[in-house]
Amino acid sequence: MSDKVRQNYTEKQKVNVFEQEFLPHIDSMYNFAYRLTFEEDDAKDLVQETYLKAYRFIDSFEQGTNAKAWLFRILKNSFINDFRKKSKQPSKVDYNEVETYYNSEDVDPTITTDLRVETIQHMIGDEVSNALNALAVDFRTVIILCDLEGFTYEEMAKILDIPIGTVRSRLHRARNLLKDKLKIYASSMGYK
Amino acid sequence: MQCPDKANCFEILELMMDGEATEEQKKSFELQIQHCMPCYKKYHLDVAIKEVLQTKLNNKPAPVDLVDSIKLKINNNTI
Ligand SMILES: [Zn+2]
16 A cells, blocks of 8 residues: 555556456445445446546555555545535534543433344344444444455555544444444334 | 443453454453453444444445446556
């Protein structure tokens, strides 16, 4: 992910890197894009733009390093710079991240239902997906990167250009928020 | 029963769950947290949510024409 060493690939090597290391991630990239934009056409555009940029800047990618994280970082930046501006999504969340770190239990005292493991396990994909989609994009993003894509904290810090401490606090908050959404959902469905 | 050190418990639980705990933290998890019921319950719930996210969300394959369209654009730009 660092650009300290610039590669000097031949055209043939470029195509090789592109096909062997970049294209295999297209499904993950598409799903990430779709979970950011909620629109198939936007997701396609975003992925396409990401791959074109990746090709253009291929010399700053070192063959054999973490292509997936590198691509996700480009996609995330394209989303912020180009897509978020156009869309109606609120882009800023109020972070008091450091202060609320690990002090944010019992976020909403009105939700008294205790969410149970069995309740979660009985939920269907759409229910969980709706809860995730209801989170502000920055919170949704850390959950996607960590829990769905399995990136490490360190990789996430590079993808998002934030310190690891911020990754962890944001992830912690995101999980609490998600839990609240799931709780509200569970009690509205009469789950106990 | 109340947890004696919630902040520390939660921190280690989250590290465990994400596979980011050091050996030392793993040990402290085994010694301390497994015996802390409030936190252990929370841990199970968090793990269940993580598993549901990993297993139940629908993943769509990228549209079939997407790769072709990307390759076409690259070829047009480089020739
Ligand atoms: Zn505890």
